[in-house]
Amino acid sequence: MNEIPGDLKFMKSHEWARVEDDGTVTVGISDHAQSLLGDLVYVELPNVGDTVEVGGACAVVESVKAASDVYAPVAGEVIKVNASLADKPETINEDAFGDGWIVVIKPTSLQDDMDNLLDPDAYVEQIESEDH
Amino acid sequence: MTQKTVLNETHRALGAKMVDFGGWDMPINYGSQIEEHHAVRRDAGMFDVSHMTVVDLRGARVREFLRQLVANSVDKLKVSGKALYTCMLNADGGVIDDLIVYYLSEEFFRLVVNAATRDKDLAWITAQAQPFGVTVTERPELAMIAVQGPNARAKALGLFSPDTRAKAEKIGKFAACEGDGLFIARTGYTGEDGFEIVVPQEQAIDLWNKLQAAGVAPAGLGARDTLRLEAGMNLYGQDMDDTVSPYEAGLAWTVALDAGRAFTGRAVLEAQKANGAPRQMIGIVMDDKGVLRHGQRVVTANGDGEILSGTFSPTLGKAIAFARVPAGDPGALSVDIRGKLVPVRAVKYPFVRDGKPQEGV
Structure with missing residues (x-):
């Protein structure tokens, strides 16, 4: 598994969140999650301006095998989406913690x-406990 | 308890992701399902299909027994080694399983049936065989490797002894020969040319490794599923089961209503042929982004149906599926994906043939 960057925090459902310098939060799914899903073929993104709640679905990632909701780790407003995932969903397989980010949220209670x-x-x- | 094929450790050493498949611990992929899919379409790949059930039938009345057991006509099998794809039906015309019948001699036929249906198949076959004095022997000591792709035969042939190679080179599609202790059939579940090789367990790892050294890429059950659906092939349990007749599963071509043959389920099939089956199976393509999946609701002009097998087609770059819908012209079609009705098109399948998208798909 890829090294997990130390500045990330995680939901049990495998989403990661990183607080940026400007106080916004970048969200993606973990490398472990992408490996469980297998080759991703489609990412359904929210609209910029959508409001999300903690634990509410803010995107859908689909692999050949399964569709999976991506839950928002923080509440707030979607201010950016990774539009390049529309053509290259496999970016999440290749770089889940980097170029495979999914949305940026402007949090309301960071x-x-x-x-x-x-x-x-x-x-x-x-x-690790899930694997056993 | 989870069962393991003799190649289990070999898969793990290759880094396979293992999953439970009908009670068997099997490789779903060795890294990328899509790359494995392309390897089979463009070159050669191999699958461990040792979980499938080989059943040998022996006795003087085997042919007579099979005339009753299966919906296709074993009288099409005239030359030793020839194979026949068919369904085995219950009295209601529902599909107990789909299988391949190989004719070896008048006293010896071989069946290959699905792994997930093993128990009910063996119980049914054994009970039906009894009045014919046919012995039913499962062959769990045999492994099976499917080698598939445009270059699969050439790569496999190079591994055989000269004698076996000469025989295997000559067999036509849907036929088999024996040699080097192997049972070599020119069959498959990918829409590509190739062999399905039945091999004694103790030779299986060696054969797998030699195939890999010859440039055949290991491929998992994930790729096997996308390949067979592109090729328009049914999967038992998803596209048909005990409650579905072959006519409702796109398998009319496997039913032979030849004169005077009283196969199980025939009466129901004859009625459906005369009056039309209430449901039909169609091929579907979605041009929008997304993936069609088993169980999604299909909206048609004649009422709702549902997606049977559905997946993302790596060759086409879009979603394809089989759907069972009410009989008649379905009109404009759409599929309910997470509460949104997405337009789809009915198309003729196979979706992909000889590595290329079919016209209109």
Whole structure:
């Protein structure tokens, strides 16, 4: 598995969130999640301006095998979507923690929402326990 | 308990992602399902299909027994080694399983049936065979490797002894020969040319490794599924089952209503042929982005149907599916994907033939 960058936090459902310098939050799915899904063939993105709740679906990723909702790790407004995923959904397979980001959210209660997420060690522990 | 084929460790050593498939621990892919799919369409790939069930039938009245057991006519099998694809039906005309029958001699036919239906198939076949004095022997000690793709035969032939090679080179499509302890059939489930090789377990790992050394790419069950659906081939349990007749599953071509042959389910099929079956199976293509999946609702002019097998076609770059819908011209079609009705088109299948998209797809 790819090294997990230390500045990410995770939902149990395998989404990652990174707080940027301007206070916005970039969201994607973990490398573990993409490997479970297999080759991605389609990403359904939200519209810029959509409001999302914590745990609400903000995108759908589809692999050959399955469709999976992507849940918002923080509440707020979608201010950017990774439009390049429309033509190259496999970017998530190749670089889940980097170029495979999915949306950027302008959070409404940043600190509270981030505090509820798992740090990388806790997330790794969770996926290891799922494997057994 | 999960069962393992003799190649299980070999798959794991190749980095396969393993999944439970009908009680068997099988490779779904070795990294990228889509790359494995393309390897088969463009060159050569191989699948471990040892989970499939080989059943040998022996006795003086085997042919007579098979005339009753299956819906296609085994009287089409006249030359030793010839194979026949057929359904085995219950009295209601529902499909118990689809299978391949190989004719080896008047006292010896071989069946290859699905893994997931093994128990009910063996129970049914054994019960039906009894009055004919036919012995039914499962062959779990045999493994099976499918080598498929435009270059598959050439790569496999190079591994055989000169004698076996000479025989295997000559067999036509849907026929088999024996040699080097192998049962070599020119059959498959991908729409490509190639062999399905039945091999004693103790030779299977060696054969797999030699095929790989000859440039045949290991491919998982994920690629096998997208390849067979592109090729317009049914999957038991998804496209048909005990409650569906061959006519409702696009399998009319496998039914022989030849005179005087009382096969199980015939009366129901004759009625459906005369009056029309209430449902039909059609091929569907979606031009919008997204993936068609099993169980999605299909809206037609004559009422709702549902997606049977559905997937993303790596060759076409879009979603394809089989759907069962009410009989008649379905009119404008759409599919309910997460609450949104997305337009789709009915098309003739196979969706892909000889590596190329079919016209209109």
